[in-house]
Amino acid sequence: MDLGQAISQKKAAILGKWFRLIMDTYPLDASGFLGREKDRFANPVGYTISREIEVLYDELLQDMDSEKLAASLDSIIRIRSVQDYPPSEAVSFVFLLKKAIREELGDDISDNQAYADLLAFEARIDKLALLALDIYTKCREKIHQIRLNEVKTETERAFRLLEITRRMHDVPDAEEHPGDGENLSP
Amino acid sequence: MxxxxxxxxxxxxxxxxxxxxxxxxxxxxxxxxxxxxxVGEALDPPHEVGTTTKWGMAVNLTACSEKDGCTACTDACHDYHNVPDIDNKEEEIKWIWTAPYEKVFPEHGNEFIEDDLRGSEVMVLCNHCEHPPCIKVCPTRATWKREDGIVMMDFHRCIGCRYCMAGCPYGARSFNWKDPRPFIKETNPDFPTRTRGVVEKCNFCAKRLSKGLQPACVEACPEKALTFGNLLDDHSELREILATHTIVRRLPELGTEPNVYYYKAD
Amino acid sequence: MPEEKLKPEEILDISYTPPQKDWIKPDVKFKKGSFGYAAQGKHLKYLDLPNPRDWRPQEDDWQLPEDWENIIVKGIKERLGKNRAFQLFLDVCVRCGACADKCHFFIGSGDPKNMPVMRTELLRSVYRKNFTMAGKILGKLAGARDLSVDVIKEWYYYFYQCTECRRCSVFCPYGIDTCEITMMGRELLSLIGINANWVTEPVANCFRTGNHLGVPPHAFKTSIDSALEDIEDVTGIKVDAPINKKGAEILFITPSADYFALPHWYTLMGYLMLFHEIGLDYTWSAYASEGGNFGFFQSAEMAKRLNAKIYAEAKRLGVKWILGGECGHMWRVIHQYMDTYNGPADFMEEPVSPITGTKFENARSTKMVHICEFTADLIHNNKLKLDPSRNDKWRLTFHDSCNTSRGMGLLEEPRYVINNTCNNFFEMPDNTIRERTFCCGSGAGLGSDENMEMRLRGGFPRANAVRYVHEEHGVNLLSCICAIDRATLPPLLEYWVPEVQVSGVHELVGNALVMKGEKERTTDLRGEPLNGKEGQEDV
Amino acid sequence: MYDAGKIISGIIIFFILVSFPIWISAASGTIGDVPELNLPADEEQCVEDAEWMRANHMDLLIDWRETVVREGVRVYTASDGKEYNMSLTDTCLDCHSPKAEFCDQCHDYVAAVPNCWSCHVDPGGS
Amino acid sequence: MNALYAFFAVALLMLVAFFGVWGLGWNTLFAVMIPYAALAIFIIGLIYRVVKWARAPVPFHIPTTCGQQKSLPWIKSDRIESPSSTMGVVARMAMEILLFRSLFRNDKVQLEDKKRVTFQGNRVLWLGGLVFHWSLLIILFRHSRLFMQPVPDFMIFVRDIDGILQGLIPAVFITDIAILMALTYLFLRRVVFPQVRYISLPSDYFALFLLLGVVILGVLVKTAWKVDIEGVKVLAMGMFTFNPVVPEGIGPAFYIHIFLASVLLAYFPFSKLMHGPGIFLSPTRNLINNSRAVRHINPWDYPVKVHTYEEWEDEFREAIRGVGLPLEKE
Known part of the structure; x- marks a missing residue:
């Protein structure tokens, strides 16, 4: 049996393995919940990951449509980039697929041809990982931008307030009291 | 042990x-x-039970029908087994009863041969079939076939589902719709009564057999029309009758193979 | 963010199974993006709070007072005696875990200490050690632990990772409300000078100027006036907004963000237009210019101090009753606390709608009515002319705010208003709305920008449900009745579902309201063209 | 808000519930009564050791029932070698009739209601 | 680990009773004195704890509302989940206490994306909890026959219903099987589910093992190692008259059973088992959602420092005047 066939035939097993490996990157105590609870609203994290890795898997086997790949990667990485992960761990889930395949297909990778096929497939996974890094960076940039926006609106608001205040005379000193020109938005 | x-x-x-x-x-x-x-160590080998015994009964239709209206066997049985006398077709309990010949043997359409029996009442009871349909449907194994051929009821186990009644093609089983005790004229302390929600039927007087007695009905029949015995015993009176008479059994086409036989006297 | 590139083998060289740690040993790291800055000394000083100083949570030395242990233990003891809920909730938890996966922070982060039961256990373990026989004798075996600086740090980290949303309390078989525990935890921390700046600074502002934003009276007036100008631009009608008017029938109180921030502003316009249209005899107050109450996120005492001005102002102005704007925790305080804090409000009258004559019997003691109750009553009595098609560009859903749904039970009124002012309304899935609604992830003083990652994490369950209705029904607007929601859901959705915007319910009312003598509207309150009216736009 | 009244009544209700057995027993005046068994005068030894029978007679009876009804075996050999007819009415009640003076004593006392008597007949009864 | 500590603790208790009775023959201690003491600790301890809770007031009115409030007459309010009357609260508490309403709420049955209906996991906890508690109650009911003379008919009725399977399997009660299954489930979920394992303390396991021990021994003395039930009742009734007679010839199993039960009773007031009485006092469940209609009094309320209007006006007088707003003092 050629490896491509094996990979598509054992899809369910490999995906299951991949999902469990990803869940293991969460604190041990949470993975039970994330992996078990199936409701997409009660457990959005587990649901999103299990749904999107299936799309990724299918694309890896077919034509690697980069838009579809990006969309699926985005759904997962968007979550992981706000969770407590350093960049390496946030995108490491892609590489876990290699581990899942090698563990599930152990016996099928017997001859040289199969091994060459495997390496070719893994090259695709590496591409995916690079894409993932791009997306991760974009997500982080987005977070910074949102933060900046928020600071900016606050500053704008503060300036507006200052402006109004300056128009008046005899207003209390801005330095000594709370509430003048340095507001935070509740 | x-x-x-x-x-x-x-x-x-x-x-x-x-x-x-x-x-x-x-x-x-x-x-x-x-x-x-x-506790219970060193049990004696079972009495009267085993593959060497298979109880059966033969009913002499001629002798029995001569005394139409006789209820000796039924009375003896019902008295002995504390069968309540409920005067209501829907709820009545019966171990032995009578039915018109045509109903008992509906497939017999031979003119002349049976003319003498037409219109007479035939004594019927549980047939203790070789292949009893009733026991297959019991969910609690409250009814089962003993090795000696008796189709037994274990009242302790019966949960009153009445599947067995649906299974029996002879209508040999009755259900206690209400507490039977008020309907028993005189209680025989040697035999238990039943309670509401239990199915009952003839048991070939298993308790009497264990004491070496004949079934109550056999003993009570004034015409000696009933013959009870071991079908596996070549020399039994029962086998003798079976060998020398034309025998009929009820609803043979069902394949239940009753162990109650009917014959006409010579 | 570290920008260094990792080699593939380095990426692969990761231990995926974290060590199974016992929670009992405190262990907390203050990572950028997941905690709020500490309150500055000057604010503490202004509010007469203990141990004023400037300090940073990520530094080792938190500059606690000498006898801080004593203060905490005494503080716990005092609160045990003063609050049955606190004592009961510490005693009766059986750790069944029903609450665990109900917390949006746990769902979004997987951090086990974000399970409500664990959040409480952080405090409960200290309670056991100091107040129960088993804890004193058996120690760790009984789940007890010593008070240490690390425990305090853990408290700060996790008690400011709870939005006091009460979702766990809905599912707890004993009704244990982690909000109560978090409130006690924060009070205790405050005793030794540990406060979050995003709580304390607004509190100090509010104490001084009357509102969290620190808007002084003249700025307040200017702000309201510019809303009136905006309304004239849209409708051609000059609307009046009385401020500090004595003898008015009704005092209107709303959170300060409504008259200073976006998208709150459009909701403010909605209020002003509505009041004008029905000819309400009401007044704003520049002194009680805040409905929200960040004091509630610090301590009961602080909540009471800030809340006092509402009744004081109602009394001074001689109003008959008070009307309250759209806000979440403001209504928790008004509904469940205000009368207790600062009542009885016997100088006012039982609220009666001057337009419909409806008696608001449910507010007969507190004398304060929710704007949604008020508007729903108007609509029900056909007092408003509404054109829902003006909201046709919106396909909207409604986000129940935690406090109004679980601390008040205001569920149908806003829906009634929405259904009468909009044509395209879609509910989010059942287990994410009404009493089971998910928090925005930024309530209770967590909405600071430095805490952004934590907010995005905590708000994910909510955003996920929004994304669902966005994908299913093309929803493009999330409507809500909470000022914190309106402030923090836009960045949340910008990250998760950028196609969906946020509004207040009375913005929709303002859009749909057909006013007497208005010019033909070409834009909505946001100044964006109305559906199909693009061509006629001339300004 | 203490709700003292409600809590005190709650405690009282709890106390009444917990002590309910005492009141009901005291009210009936039978609190100290113990069952009195009418033991057969002419028989020294039950089928098995009396102490064992106290705890296990139900097992024995069920065992008899099964053996007799299902296996058709009617003779029981006790541990001392004596043989008995396995019959509730014939053997047990032979000594212990009427049941009211024996069986019912303890059964009523501990409210254990066997369903033997809904079918089996006590010859000494009534 | 935590489970092991608890297991050894319960095992130790069993050994103590076993050697106390079988080795040392201290039957009276285990059959009379310890139960007396345990009962006393239970009643006094429980009242002490409840009184301790009761001495702390409920300063604020904080029901968790799980449904529509009562506001406008034409809006249908949820009278139970957001109670507007005492009856509503009684109904809410009854549903909570008798049916575990909140646990049942857990999640709805839902149509998943793959169009199949899923029965959400945590209802199992509700079922396990409910089966356990109801079985325990019925078992206590059944035991009451040992403490009453005469035994009321409804107690016998409950027992008959519970024993309905006995027609087929003697000496077996439905609740015996149910409680064993429920306790086993409650234990297993603490071991199997990582997040529940994380939150579980030795005391959580201890209570479970103790209950399991009591139940298992209880089933054993009824099936395998039968005891003279009449003797047990004579003992129990004797305790009421302070004249207990320890029956002869009862095996150690019975003593272990009552010893563990005694430990459970004595442990009750000092443990999380107080959730039973506690639920009645829970302010998020037992208050009417009427806090805007009826004022709730905080008994320890005290005056606080506020920023008065006068102080405010003094501070901002010029600004107020500047925009033409009215002033109290010009």
């Missing part, structure tokens, strides 16, 4: 609890010089 049932109880009890208790420990808890292990 412990009885199977007791072993079962103990094992089941412990297994459900997930305990592995060794015998010595058990004995400490069981306490007493009197281990349960010794």
């Amino acid at each position: 412990e009885t199977n049932r007791r072993v079962f109880l103990k094992v089941a009890g412990l297994a459900t609890l997930g305990f592995m208790v060794t015998k010595p420990a058990l004995d400490v808890f069981a306490r007493g010089q009197f281990g349960e292990a010794s």
Whole structure:
């Protein structure tokens, strides 16, 4: 049996393995919940990951449509980039697929041809990982931008307030009291 | 030797609890010089039971029909077994009863041959079939076939589902819709009554057989029309009758193979 | 963010199974993006709070007072005696875990200490050690632990990772409300000078100027006036907004963000237009210019101090009753606390709608009515002319705010208003709305920008449900009745579902309201063209 | 808000519930009564050791029932070698009739209601 | 680990009773004195704890509302989940206490994306909890026959219903099986589910093992190692008259059973088992959602420092005047 066939035939097993490996990157105590609870609203994290890795898997086997790949990667990485992960761990889930395949297909990778096929497939996974890094960076940039926006609106608001205040005379000193020109938005 | 049932109880009890208790420990808890292990030891080999026995009955249609309206066998049986007398077709209980010949043998359409029997009442009871349909449907195994051929009822186990009544093609089973005790004129303390929600029927007087007595109906018949005996005994009177007469059984086409036989006297 | 590139083998060289740690040993790292800055000394000083100083949570030395242990233990003891809920909730939890996966922070982060039961256990373990026999004797075996600086740090980290949303309390078989525990935890921390700046600074502002934003009276007036100008631009009608008017029938109180921030602003316009249209005899107050109450996120005492001005102002102005704007925790305080804090409000009258004559019997003691109750009553009595098609560009859903749904039970009124002012309304899935609604992830003083990652994490369950209705029904607007929601849901959705915007319910009312003598509207309150009216736009 | 009244009544209700057995027993005046068994005068030894029978007679009877009804075996050999007819009415009640003076004593006392008597007939009864 | 500590603790207790009775023959201690003491600790301890809770007031009115409030007459309010009357609260508490309403709420049955209906996991906890507690109650009911003379008919009725399977399997009660299954489930979920394992303390396991021990021994003395039930009742009734007679010839299993039960009773007031009485006092469940209609009094309320209007006006007088707003003092 050629490896491509094996990979598509054992899809369910490999995906299951991949999902469990990803869940293991969460604190041990949470993975039970994330992996078990199936409701997409009660457990959005587990649901999103299990749904999107299936799309990724299918694309890896077919034509690697980069838009579809990006969309699926985005759904997962968007979550992981706000969770407590350093960049390496946030995108490491892609590489876990290699581990899942090698563990599930152990016996099928017997001859040289199969091994060459495997390496070719893994090259695709590496591409995916690079894409993932791009997306991760974009997500982080987005977070910074949102933060900046928020600071900016606050500053704008503060300036507006200052402006109004300056128009008046005899207003209390801005330095000594709370509430003048340095507001935070509740 | 412990009885199977007791072993079962103990094992089941412990297994459900997930305990592995060794015998010595058990004995400490069981306490007493009197281990349960010794209860019921050295049982005698079973009396009267075994593959050498198969009970059957032959009914002499001619003799019986001569006394139409006679209820000796039914009375004897019902008195002995504390069968209540409920005067209501829907709720009545019967072990032995009578039915018109045409109803008992509906497939017999031979003119002339049976002319003498037409219109007469035939005594009927549980046929203790070779292949009883009633026992297959019982969910609690409350009714089963003994090795000696008797189709027995264990009233203790009966849960009143009445599947057996639906299964019996002869209508030999009755259901206690209400407490039977008020309807028993005189209670025979030798035999238990039944309680509401239990099915009952003829048991070939299993208790009397164990004492070496003939069934009550056989004993009571003034015409000696009933012959009871061991079908596996080549020399029994019963076998003799079967060998020398034309025999009919009820609804043979059903393949139940009744052990109650009917014949016409010579 | 570290920008260094990792080699593939380095990426692969990761231990995926974290060590199984016992929670009992405190262990907390203050990572950028997941905690709020500490309150500055000057604010503490202004509010007469203990141990004023400037300090940073990520530094080792938190500059606690000498006898801080005593203060905490005494603080716990005092609160045990003063609050049955606190004592009961510490005693009766059986750790069944029903609450565990109900917390949006746990769902979004997987951090086990974000399970409500664990959040409480952080405090409960200290309670055991100091107040129960088993804890004193058996120690760790009984789940007890010593008070240490690390425990305090853990408290700060996790008690400011709880939005006091009460979702766990809905599912707890004993009704244990982690909000109560978090409130006690924060009070205790405050005793030794540990406060979050995003709580304390607004509190100090509010104490001084009357509102969290620190808007002084003249700025307040200017702000309201510019809303009136905006309304004239849209409708051609000059609307009046009386401020500090004595003898008015009704005092209107709303959170300060409504008259200073976006998208709150459009909701403010909605209020003003509505009041004008029905000719309400009401007044704003520049002194009680805040409905929200960040004091509630610090301590009961602080909540009471800030809340006092509402009744004081109602009394001074001689109003008959008070009307309250759209806000979440403001209504928790008004509904469940205000009368207790600062009542009885016997100088006012039982609220009666001057337009419909409806008696608001449910507010007969507190004398304060929710704007949604008020508007729903108007609509029900056909007092408003509404054109829902003006909201046709919106396909909207409604986000129940935690406090109004679980601390008040205001569920149908806003829906009634929405259904009468909009044509395209879609509910989010059942287990994410009404009493089971998910928090925005930024309530209770967590909405600071430095805490952004934590907010995005905590708000994910909510955003996920929004994304669902966005994908299923093309929803493009999330409507809500909470000022914190309106402030923090836009960045949340910008990250998770950028296609969906946020509004207040009365913005929709303002859009749909057909006013007497208005010019033909070409834009909505946001100044964006109305559906199909693009061509006629001339300004 | 203490709700003292409600809590005190709650405690009282709890106390009444917990002590309910005492009141009901005291009210009936039978609190100290113990069963009195009418033991057969002419028989020294039950089928098995009396102490064992106290705890296990139900097992024995069920065992008899199964053996007789299902296996058709009617003779029981006791541990001392004596043989008995396995019959509730014939053997047990032979000594222990009427049941009211024996069986019912303890059964009523501990409210254990066997269903033997809904079918089996006590010859000494009524 | 935590489970092991608890297991050894319960095992130790069993050994103590076993050697106390079998080795040392201290039957009276285990059959009479310890139960007396345990009962006393239970009643006094429980009242002490409840009184301790009761001495702390409920300063604020904080029901968790799980449904529509009562506001406008034409809006249908949820009278139970957001109670507007005492009856509503009684109904809410009854549903909570008798049916575990909140646990049942857990999640709805839902149509998943793959169009199959899923029965959400945590209802199992509700079922396990409910089966356990109801079985325990019925078992206590059944035991009451040992403490009453005469035994009321409804107690016998409950027992008959519970024993309905006995027609087929003697000496087995439905609740015996049910409680064993429920306790096993409650234990297993603490071991199997990582997040529940994380939150579980030795005391959580201890309570479970103790209950399991009591139940298992209880089933054993009824099936495998039968005891003279009449003797037990004579003992129990004797305790009421302070004249207990320890029956002869009862095996250690019975003593272990009552010893563990005694430990459970004595442990009750000092443990999380107080959730039973506690639920009645829970302010998020037992208050009417009427806090805007009826004023709730905080008994320890005290005056606080506020920023008065006068102080405010003094501070901002010029600004107020500047925009033409009215002033109290010009």
